[in-house]
Amino acid sequence: MNRTLVLNASYEPIAVVSSRRAFLLVMNDKASVLSQSDRVLRSATVTAFEPSVVLLRQFIRIPRRSIPLSRRAVLEMYDYTCAYCFKYGNTLDHVLPRARGGTNTWDNVVVACVKCNNKKADRLLSELGWKLPFELRNPEPTAAAIIGKRWKEPAWTEFTAPWQRHELKMAV
Ligand SMILES: [Zn+2]
Structure with a gap:
């Protein structure tokens, strides 16, 4: 069909x-x-x-429903693209690390490649001199739902x- x-x-x-x-x-x-x-x-x-x-x-x-946060939903929303180097990524990164109080929510989770994820570990972006090239926010439910x-x-x-x-x- x-x-x-x-x-x-x-x-x-x-x-x-x-x-x-x-x-x-x-x-x-x-x-x-x-x-x-x-x-x-x-x-x-x-x-x-x-x-x-x-x-x-x-x-x-x-x-407007909220989209449940899942590994797959995050990967698809960011099209498997590492937020830090723009190469292929298939791991999730908590921008504010969980070990430092970061939450497991849409406004704190991005896709990262293995290399960037390992490099970042439990550090803050400011400690690495890294920047996120976009603003984190909740996904638009209708658009995200059909991604x-x-x-x-x-x-x-x-x-x-x-x-x-x-x-x-x-x-x-
Ligand atoms: Zn990367």
Whole structure:
């Protein structure tokens, strides 16, 4: 089954649904197509290209849930990129070390590569002369909720990129 990215009327990515469901949203005049694939969908009466990205016509309010902090959620949110050297990283680092009172919360956890993690150990960034190239904060729930492999559909990039936090540090 193929998937379609759904954008709120504000252009914020809010869901990934089956292309058939997205097609029905369009047929019912609830959404418009921003990008389509070259695959064809057929209903009893209509034949159309499968939508790849649709935009809701009306803004819908999304209840804001907090995203539980997990190893995988952090790694995906930062796209397996070390916060200190920007190379591939697959370990988590507590910016304020746990041994020094740091919490296991979104505003204190980043991805680090093994090398940087070992170097940092229980030290503070100020003791190492290191700086975080972005501000730590809680993830945007709706955007973070659909981060993952599905996020990487090439046709979605221009619509999801502005909502991806790790872009911030790439810009530095
Ligand atoms: Zn590193």
